[in-house]
Structures are given as C-alpha cells and as structure tokens.
Amino acid sequence: MAHTIETAKSGRAKCRKCKKPIDKGELRFGEEIENAFADDGRMSYRWYHLACGAGACPLGLNQALGAYEGEVENRDELDKIIASAKKKQKPKDYPYGELAPSGRSTCLACGEKIGKGDFRVAIEREVDTGSFVTTGAGYLHAACAPEHIGESSAELLAKIKENTLALDDAELAALGALL
Secondary structure (H helix, E strand, C coil): CCCCEECCCCCCCCCCCCCECCCCEEEEEEEEEEECCCCCCEEEEEEEHHHHHHCCCCCHHHHHHHHHHCCCCHHHHHHHHHHHHHHHCCCCCCCCCEEECCCCCCCCCCCHHHHHHCEEEEEEEEECCHHHEEEEEEEEEEECHHHCCCCCHHHHHHHHHHCCCCCCCCHHHHHHHCC
C-alpha cells in the first residue's frame, strides 16, 4: 500500500483517530485503503494528523516519512512516538515472538498456561466462532514451538526475527536460546 504525506487541500477532512478537523495547509498522513464503494478496485485514504498517525499507524507513517521529500516539523517527536507505538502494534505476519502481557494464554502444544512476561510464539490458527470460521493468533511456549510447527529452531528463529516488532535484539537472542 502506498501511504502518503501531503498538505491538506481544505479543512473538511477529519482525523480518524482524534476526530478533529485537519486544518487547510496542515501536513496530514494518508493511510491507503481499498475503497468499499468502488467496484473497480480504486483506493481511498484514511487521513490523520501526523502525531495521531504516528500512534495509530506507526509502520505506515514511517514508510511515508521515508518517501516524503519536504520539511516535517517536530520530526524527532514523531520518531519517538513511532518507536513507542511500534512496540505495541501486533505484527500482521506469523510467526512472531512477544512477551505475554498476561498469564491467560494457553500453549497450543502442551496445554499449560504461559506466564505473564514469559516469551511466547504466536502462530496463525483457525478459530471456530460457532457461526463462522476465522483466523487468529494461537500461542506456544518458546520451547514447544519448533516441534509443534515442524521446523528447526534456526529456521523458526529467522522467521520470528523477520516478523517481530516488539522485541529488541537482546530479547530476540534470549527467545532464540529458549527455542
């Protein structure tokens, strides 16, 4: 998707996060989305103030900032918000690693609880809601993951490193040691 940063052409657009108008002439961030009302696949944008977009869509705004050639006020502040929000954003690709935010998840392989603050590996699984089947995250202890997935620890770690947003290099090394 091609996200964009541009100067607001009018004051009619509202920020998708704070719901306040984006003033004419102010820089805004556009998250490109599929237009639900077009049959021909045309795209549309969700508009954000830059600071709001940094918290709501950190990866998209970071991509757009890299492509934007103009001057951006408070760039250092935006980079701090993006770095903070990136750690909280769930990755879109599986498998990924994270620290369990609570002690409520259960390992799909061994059936035991994953403790709060413990490393866990998220994999994609099908969830039957009763009326339809959807996909969502399922969690594994780091030690259970390679056997359950059927990959070597090195192969699994390479995929986890590619998809993980919330862990730093030291934490990824510690997760790799548990695999």
